[in-house]
Amino acid sequence: MIYRLAKPNDAESLALIYLSCSDDLIASFMCRLGKRWLISYHRVVLNEPHFVAVCAENEQGRVVGYVSGTLDNAAQLGWLRQHRLALAISAIPGLLRRPTLLPGVLARQKGAGKSAHNGFVVTAGARIEFFGVYKEARIGGEAIALLLTWLAVMRELGSGPIRLEVDTANSRSAELHGAMGAKVLETFTTLDKKERQIMEYPAN
Numbered sequence: 001m002i003y004r005l006a007k008p009n010d011a012e013s014l015a016l017i018y019l020s021c022s023d024d025l026i027a028s029f030m031c032r033l034g035k036r037w038l039i040s041y042h043r044v045v046l047n048e049p050h051f052v053a054v055c056a057e058n059e060q061g062r063v064v065g066y067v068s069g070t071l072d073n074a075a076q077l078g079w080l081r082q083h084r085l086a087l088a089i090s091a092i093p094g095l096l097r098r099p100t101l102l103p104g105v106l107a108r109q110k111g112a113g114k115s116a117h118n119g120f121v122v123t124a125g126a127r128i129e130f131f132g133v134y135k136e137a138r139i140g141g142e143a144i145a146l147l148l149t150w151l152a153v154m155r156e157l158g159s160g161p162i163r164l165e166v167d168t169a170n171s172r173s174a175e176l177h178g179a180m181g182a183k184v185l186e187t188f189t190t191l192d193k194k195e196r197q198i199m200e201y202p203a204n
Contacts, residue, residue, distance in 0.1 A: 001142050003149045006053035006066060011042035013063040014053065018042075021132035033094035040090035045129075048079040052157065054150040056133065056142060065133030065143060067150035071159055073127040121165055122198060126154060128164035147180065151201060162201040167194055174199070 006014060015038035022031040030038060045051045045068070053068035070076040080087065121127070131150075133143040154162055164182070166174045174197060178184075182199040190196050 001059075001064075001137075001145070002057045003054055003146060004057060005153075006046060006055045006063075006068070008043060008046040010053075010055060010063060010066075011046055012039050014042045014046075014055070014066050014068070015039045017063070017066060017132050017134060018130060020134055032098060033091050034097070037087070037090045037094050040087060044080065044083045044087065045076065048076050050075045052150070052154060054146065054153055056137065056146045058137065064137035065146055067128065067131045067147055069126065069128040069130075069150070069154065069162065069164075071126050071154065071157060072124070073122055074124045076127075077123065122163045126159035126162040128162060128201075144180075155204065160203045164199050164201075166197050166199055168197060169194070177201075 015035055018038050019031055019035060030041070046053065048070070050070045050072040051068065052071060053066055055063045055066035058064050128150075131143075131147055133146065137143070151162065163185070164177065166177065168174070168187070174184075177199050180201070182201045184197050185200050186198045188196055188198070
């Protein structure tokens with residue numbers, strides 16, 4: 001397995017991995033918006049200067065997993081606001097199929113101004129956004145090696161502590177990150193009524 005930094009032209013590959021992990025991402029809002037929106041989203045974030053994604057590529061040259069996040073989530077959230085029109089247009093097919101998603105879109109627009117989070121995600125500092133690998137590639141510790149590689153890259157870039165959010169319903173994810181050294185900082189209820197924990201990996 002080769003681990004490398006993801007490039008903008010990996011956007012579709014990353015979107016497909018994200019969709020493949022939908023069973024693990026319980027009731028994921030982003031998955032329900034569909035493939036077109038996920039590709040558009042990844043194209044946007046892969047061009048944001050603080051965004052860091054490391055992907056795993058097998059011997060056949062296929063991207064089979066990735067970890068992504070940012071060195072500065074405040075900057076990334078600002079970048080997403082700058083590109084909200086393109087993201088909104090790409091969300092239209094998903095919203096037409098599932099109009100019940102619209103309140104979630106509006107709630108995410110309103111979420112702001114809290115000390116550690118905006119009602120959904122942490123609003124500043126380094127953050128893990130996604131960690132996923134195709135099921136058939138989760139062998140021999142490759143997934144853990146991918147996460148460790150991403151964490152090493154982030155620390156080399158001077159990330160400081162790295163935070164993430166985990167829905168309490170997704171106990172496997174919380175247990176994994178806990179075993180890897182992340183500590184729970186806070187538990188809160190999202191604006192769409194999910195219980196979520198903020199976890200943190202130390203700076204070193």
